[in-house]
Amino acid sequence: MKRRNLLLGALVAASISGAALAQQQPLKIVVPFAAGGGTDSFLRMLADELTKRGTRTIVENKPGGSAVIAADYVAKSKPDGTTVVMSFVGMMGTNTLLFDKLPYDPVKDFTAVSSVAYQPTIIVGRASLPYKNLKEMVEYAKANPGKINRGSPGAAILSNLAPLAFEKQAGFSTNHVPFNGDTPAIQAMLSDSIDIYGTSITSSLPHIKSGKFRVLGVMDTKRLPQVPDAPTFKEMGYDFQAPLRYYLSAPAATPKPIIEKLNKSINEVLVDPAFVERARAIGMEPAGGTAAEMEKLLTGEIARWMPFVKSLNLPKAGQ
Known part of the structure; x- marks a missing residue:
């Protein structure tokens, strides 16, 4: 009986010790x-x-x-x-x-x-591009097939899927270039390796404020307070949202x-x-x-x- 009690006590102590260790992590x-x-x-x-x-x-x-x-x-x-x-x-x-x-x-x-x-998902483009908003980009893509390189933070990420769905809806296509997140994709934008990027305002805002990037369109029903001049997809005639x-x-x-x-x-x-x-x-x-x-x-x-x-x-x- 004494050995059993000692064993039970040891097990309880080990359990308490393990729980305390987990809490410390x-x-x-x-x-x-x-x-x-x-x-x-x-x-x-x-x-x-x-x-x-x-x-x-x-x-x-x-x-x-x-x-x-x-x-x-x-x-x-x-x-x-x-x-x-x-x-x-x-x-x-x-x-x-x-x-x-x-x-x-x-x-x-x-x-x-x-x-x-x-x-909301947004599409940003380099400020030096010949198109200044989403509508102009669609017209350019249709007139110049294969000329737009579009980056994303990964193939399965919504900021790739949403622009891709929009392309299908609007009847044009871009060359998709996937990256492992926002940071490498933004570096590719800054080095002119890609032209546009499906992303969020959070990752791109510093470069929008610096004038290097331009928001081509916001996939929402209302404009973003951080970029009040950037039009929504809906304003440009496209009924498309992607939060x-x-x-x-x-x-x-x-x-x-x-x-x-x-x-x-x-x-x-x-x-x-x-x-x-x-x-x-x-x-x-x-x-x-x-x-x-x-x-x-x-x-x-x-x-x-x-x-x-x-x-x-x-x-x-x-x-």
Whole structure:
């Protein structure tokens, strides 16, 4: 009996020690893009605020493979609440159509934590280009087939899928050049390697303000306050909207109480007026909610974009 009690005590102590160790580890937000881009900047702001409020948080960048590298890493991480990934419709939906075989299962390997933000997709172009807005760009593309090189932060990213869908709708095409995030694509724009880029206002705003880039069109029903002179697609006669939504997902087996605690901490930051003001200054609109609400939003996005991607009959990349 004494040996049994000693053994039971040792197991309890080990369990408590393991829980304490997990609590000491920082929360890691894995970003599937290169450092320095728009979503990376926003999530670093979120990480700083969480740290200030007692949840030590770091950001780790794992770019490449249209978010496959980051997704695979988090899917295989311990489900202890210390690792989450910035997820989006490409990672959780359209990648299944773009790759022969994925090393992760978008449905079985993840659980929702929280929505964190959204912003409209925009198309920016180099200021030296002969077209000054979306309508002029479409006319130029039709008159000069194969002359426009369009960058994106990855094939499965909505800021590639949305411009591609628009091209199909408007009846023209560009040469798609994928990158591993905003930062390398913007460098390519600055070096004149690509002409236009589907992106967000967050990553491109400094170069718009400097006069090197011009917003050709905003995929929304209203103009952006950061660039009030930039017209919307709707103003130019194109009924087309494409909000970029950002989420946080955790490994599937993460216990529900841990998810609820993470969700509460994140949402407290997202509604803080000072944080909202800072986020909006870089073009990001904080938008949280419950894990169930996130799941509903993401499911709706996947339902919208999967049929379009499937209709393209794109060759699948191998893994």
